[in-house]
Amino acid sequence: MELKLALKVNDKDNVATIFADGITSGMEVEVRDKKGNADLVVVKGDVPYGHKIAVEDIAQGKQIIKYGEEIGIASHSITRGEYVHVHNLDSMRGRGDL
Amino acid sequence: MEFMGYVRPDGKVGSRNYVAVIPSVTCANDVAQAICHHVQGTITYLHHQGCCQMPPDLDRVTDTLISLGLSPNVAAVLIVSLGCEGTDHARMYRELSASGKPVEIIHIQEMGGVSKAIQQGTDIARRLAVKVSGIQREKVDISKVIMAIKCGASDTTSGMASNCVIGYVADKLVDLGATVVFGETTEFLGGEHLLAKRAVNDTVAKEIFRIVDEMEKRAMSIGCDMRKGQPTPGNIAGGLSSIEEKSLGAIVKSGTRPIQGVLAYPQHVTNQKGLWIKDTPGREPEILTGMAATGAQFMMFSTGLGAPQGFPSMPVIKICGNPHTYQRMEDDMDLNAGLIITGEKTIEEVGEEAFDKMVRVLNGEMTKNEAIQYFSAIDIHCLGPVI
Numbered sequence: 299m300e301l302k303l304a305l306k307v308n309d310k311d312n313v314a315t316i317f318a319d320g321i322t323s324g325m326e327v328e329v330r331d332k333k334g335n336a337d338l339v340v341v342k343g344d345v346p347y348g349h350k351i352a353v354e355d356i357a358q359g360k361q362i363i364k365y366g367e368e369i370g371i372a373s374h375s376i377t378r379g380e381y382v383h384v385h386n387l388d389s390m391r392g393r394g395d396l
Numbered sequence: 397m398e399f400m401g402y403v404r405p406d407g408k409v410g411s412r413n414y415v416a417v418i419p420s421v422t423c424a425n426d427v428a429q430a431i432c433h434h435v436q437g438t439i440t441y442l443h444h445q446g447c448c449q450m451p452p453d454l455d456r457v458t459d460t461l462i463s464l465g466l467s468p469n470v471a472a473v474l475i476v477s478l479g480c481e482g483t484d485h486a487r488m489y490r491e492l493s494a495s496g497k498p499v500e501i502i503h504i505q506e507m508g509g510v511s512k513a514i515q516q517g518t519d520i521a522r523r524l525a526v527k528v529s530g531i532q533r534e535k536v537d538i539s540k541v542i543m544a545i546k547c548g549a550s551d552t553t554s555g556m557a558s559n560c561v562i563g564y565v566a567d568k569l570v571d572l573g574a575t576v577v578f579g580e581t582t583e584f585l586g587g588e589h590l591l592a593k594r595a596v597n598d599t600v601a602k603e604i605f606r607i608v609d610e611m612e613k614r615a616m617s618i619g620c621d622m623r624k625g626q627p628t629p630g631n632i633a634g635g636l637s638s639i640e641e642k643s644l645g646a647i648v649k650s651g652t653r654p655i656q657g658v659l660a661y662p663q664h665v666t667n668q669k670g671l672w673i674k675d676t677p678g679r680e681p682e683i684l685t686g687m688a689a690t691g692a693q694f695m696m697f698s699t700g701l702g703a704p705q706g707f708p709s710m711p712v713i714k715i716c717g718n719p720h721t722y723q724r725m726e727d728d729m730d731l732n733a734g735l736i737i738t739g740e741k742t743i744e745e746v747g748e749e750a751f752d753k754m755v756r757v758l759n760g761e762m763t764k765n766e767a768i769q770y771f772s773a774i775d776i777h778c779l780g781p782v783i
Contacts, residue, residue: 307555315552315556315635346635348634348700350552362637364644368640369638369641370640370641382637383637384623384632384638388638389621389622389639391612391639391640392582392616394615394616394617395619395621
């Protein structure tokens with residue numbers, strides 16, 4: 299079977315980006331970091347190419363980290379393997395509505 | 397290391413040798429376009445500014461048009477003025493002439509209308525085109541390079557592949573004594589602290605925070621959630637969830653070298669070397685104009701979803717980070733950085749390919765958008781209202 303790959307940019311990251319097509323709920327992807335370490339994660343949700351999954355549980359209100367930096371706040375509790383995008387990640391910048 | 401360029405009277409070196417037909421106001425666009433239609437080797441800037449604006453914006457438009465004319469890719473200038481515009485066409489003529497380039501000006505109202513202006517303007521442009529066509533390329537040091545960089549129609553591959561390639565080229569050019577300019581102030585939001593750490597001193601760090609703060613306040617003054625504006629719907633479809641994520645991926649293209657300072661939007665590079673920021677928005681028509689006004693001989697442009705735009709007087713090298721997009725849009729993409737995502741090539745390998753392509757483009761090789769002339773949608777970024 300073709301390898302389903304996800305990449306984690308920085309050690310501090312709690313999300314990884316999937317670079318594979320046709321990932322649906324229940325599939326397993328191999329999350330690799332820059333050192334080549336691999337971690338198998340079961341995906342929860344259908345995740346398009348280039349989109350993110352959580353690699354650990356993230357409580358509501360906690361920071362979502364990519365590139366070792368905050369990219370937003372979890373608007374709901376997120377569990378390991380869950381699809382992370384605008385439905386459960388809130389941007390904190392340039393917001394006139396906050 | 398050297399390249400073959402056109403040495404201008406002010407010492408700057410171009411990669412192209414155009415006659416720029418510059419409308420001093422949007423009302424002169426049709427005349428400028430008609431002249432260019434008839435004369436080989438000419439380009440124009442079909443912007444929408446230059447009248448019924450607040451004085452700071454009129455100065456900004458005048459200064460930007462002067463800087464475009466001063467670009468080393470421009471050999472001679474024909475200014476097309478209507479006659480009653482708000483921009484200072486007399487200052488444009490004066491400051492461009494001072495550069496030593498051949499500069500001419502026509503006024504549509506004074507000449508008796510559109511057809512007469514097109515006729516006389518075509519005559520002048522033809523004379524200028526013949527005059528500059530004999531200028532030969534000369535061997536010059538690579539430190540004469542001014543590279544502009546930008547990412548557009550980004551997705552999550554941009555920050556992991558194509559922007560890394562541009563960062564590699566940016567570092568290499570800075571180390572060779574050249575100048576690199578990046579912008580897109582909106583896409584510093586969430587990453588400004590990382591840029592400020594690279595500032596050469598506290599003043600520059602404060603400048604970085606200031607331009608980001610001003611940009612964020614302009615966005616917040618509308619009183620709504622910025623998303624759907626930034627990141628764009630296309631960015632979101634490509635997997636980018638917030639402006640912070642987009643920014644952190646975007647700043648990767650600036651490489652790792654110290655940031656020397658912040659240039660204002662209309663400003664052109666005189667003798668600044670190393671890595672600089674230009675305060676620009678992210679949208680293509682305005683940032684490409686601002687970057688060409690810098691005096692950049694070319695731009696390196698990273699994309700994930702496939703942005704095809706170029707600029708009339710500045711070749712734009714497209715580096716695509718998404719392997720699927722590259723396959724679909726190979727006709728518009730100059731380099732495939734998607735091979736980094738698939739693990740077939742390293743950042744250094746694609747970085748060296750990009751550097752080689754850059755040298756060939758500086759020497760005269762066309763980029764894909766240049767060959768297909770996909771570059772008429774340009775504009776000048778203004779801050780105040782149209783009045």
